[in-house]
Amino acid sequence: MSTVVDLRSGQAAYPRMIATSLDCWLVSAHPSVLEHVAGTLGQWSNVRCQAYAALQHLEEAQQEEGGMLWPDLLLLYDQDDWECSLAEFREVSGHGLTAVLLFSQQPDTALMRQALRAGVQDVLGLPCDEDELLESLAAVAAHKLQHGRLGRVSVFLNGKGGMGATFLATSVAHLLAKEKQERTVLIDADSQFGCCHYLLGVQPKFSLSEALEQVEELDDMALEGLLCKHDSGLRLIGSRTEQLGGATTLTAQSFGLFLTKVRQHYDHVVVDLSRGVEAWNMPAVLEAHRLFMVVQQSLPALRDAALLLRQIRQATGIGNDKLRVIANRYSPRLDIGRDALCQPLGVSSAILVPNDFATANACANLGIPLTEAGRHKPLTRVLRGVMEELALQPSLPRTGFAGIWDRLRR
Ligand SMILES: Nc1ncnc2c1ncn2[C@@H]1O[C@H](COP(=O)(O)OP(=O)(O)OP(=O)(O)O)[C@@H](O)[C@H]1O
Ligand SMILES: [Mg+2]
Known part of the structure; x- marks a missing residue:
């Protein structure tokens, strides 16, 4: 678990956390993207990331007794068929509580516009910029605290x-x-x-x-x-x-x-x-x-x-x-x-x-x-x-x- 370091003493002070725990699904057919993004998210001790090469079995899981609880955040990559994954996810989950972030090696205005139209909250560059990612996670956490689910x-x-x-x-x-x-x-x-x-x-x-x-x-x-x-x-x-x-x-x-x-x-x-x-x-x-x-x-x-x-x-x-x-x-x-x-x-x-x-x-x-x-x-x-x-x-x-x-x- 990564920790915040107290600059005066150089000692680990407390684990790095955001305002509330977040459950994330990271979906990409590119193993290097999964590894990099999951590794970066691992710095926050209350962000839990499950990495998937593709979204499968969603319907079966949904039909299980009690249903499935959807993640707080869905993370997609623009070199995959992300629009199709997002449509599939929305069709089965049937609600808009899950926030969506899109990663791209070259985010540009055309992609931004396309992403916003699809209801994506933000497009983030790769490799991850920690501050940028933290800002997006903090926004999702703040939204969850205001509107989201409780344990x-x-x-x-x-x-x-x-x-x-x-x-x-x-x-x-x-x-x-x-x-x-x-x-x-x-x-x-x-x-x-x-x-x-x-x-x-x-x-x-x-x-x-x-x-x-x-x-x-x-x-x-x-x-x-x-x-x-x-x-x-x-x-x-x-x-x-x-x-x-x-x-x-x-x-x-x-x-x-x-x-x-x-x-x-x-x-x-x-x-x-x-x-x-x-x-x-x-x-x-x-x-x-x-x-x-x-x-x-x-x-x-x-x-x-x-x-x-x-x-x-x-x-x-x-x-x-x-x-x-x-x-x-x-x-x-x-x-x-x-x-x-x-x-x-x-x-x-x-x-x-x-x-x-x-x-x-x-x-x-x-x-x-x-x-x-x-x-x-x-x-x-x-x-x-x-x-x-x-x-x-x-x-x-x-x-x-x-x-x-x-x-x-x-
Ligand atoms: N399934 C079980 N099989 C055998 N023994 C059990 C089982 N469940 C609990 N016990 C035993 O029963 C005893 C009482 O258990 P426990 O302390 O959990 O009860 P409690 O209902 O919390 O009691 P209290 O009213 O004092 O709070 C303990 O010795 C425990 O090990
Ligand atoms: Mg007791």
Whole structure:
């Protein structure tokens, strides 16, 4: 990762970033252009660039469940059939939220005019001029902040204490960061017994209440400094405090603002609400893209979960499209089967997460994520399915031997 250098000390000060994270697709049949432009973009740590020789499989990807999230920026090269690629992209994506930049070895007024007519934001020279590129990226970032999408919020709620919401939230957040490489922040909202950091083997320096004290002034640099970084790229903030009874800075207003700021800079915010919904953390429930209600096959758990769901539905109007029930530690040998579990919760299906105490316990005791403790375990496979549902970019099926292997393992 490249860094800005502090000129006085010559030391790296902080990673180079633009105002918000940008997802870019770079399309060119010329490998040298792909390498050069992707390499230049790699200087900004929050600009993610996927390089393609051609745009293919767009329609199939679009038809996948949940659809595809289009990039913030499409980068084309004038020596390719760029107008055709752009038309194809627009036809499938069907909206104009993605900005387009065109690269050219010899940008001239005729090309500029042609590009502007096609709805391209800017034509940039090759080799890249860093300042020129930065100016264009900054404009796209500013537009995204004003009009663009915010990161997705996924909330893990317990139907009753101890159902496994912390373990599931941490594992899914880690999978998104590690295997999908999507920018993910995990918020541990348990101020008394918060333990996501144990599962990740890290020690956060700052707590959520400290972040909320300065939430008004928080910019992306300050935010990055407050978040604890895991090797996988996952960021974590815990709310564990020394204050009995919780910190007074935890208010719905400050937390709502914090959530928005995190969503402006990251693809996903996963919130562990295993200790329950409280007034201050309601913004997470209200803004949830997915609300995972974690239960187990026991009547008290199902009764409490049904009551909580009724209250949440009443208070927020959340529909079943956003709600997912997770039956954790599921065993087909127990009395309460899948249908008996879904019926009181008013849903037609549930995600069945197998019981695997040895693996879950290894994560907690050794501070290692699920991908290390049980990479190929059925438990991990189910949670990969949850990751796929949340991910911005669906995985394209692998080809060749790898694809055959994937199909056999399904
Ligand atoms: N699928 C699973 N199979 C086996 N054990 C599991 C599974 N999921 C979680 N556990 C174990 O269940 C215990 C409780 O998990 P966790 O701390 O995530 O629960 P919680 O719902 O967050 O609890 P709390 O209400 O205290 O916040 C832990 O020991 C964890 O390792
Ligand atoms: Mg918990």
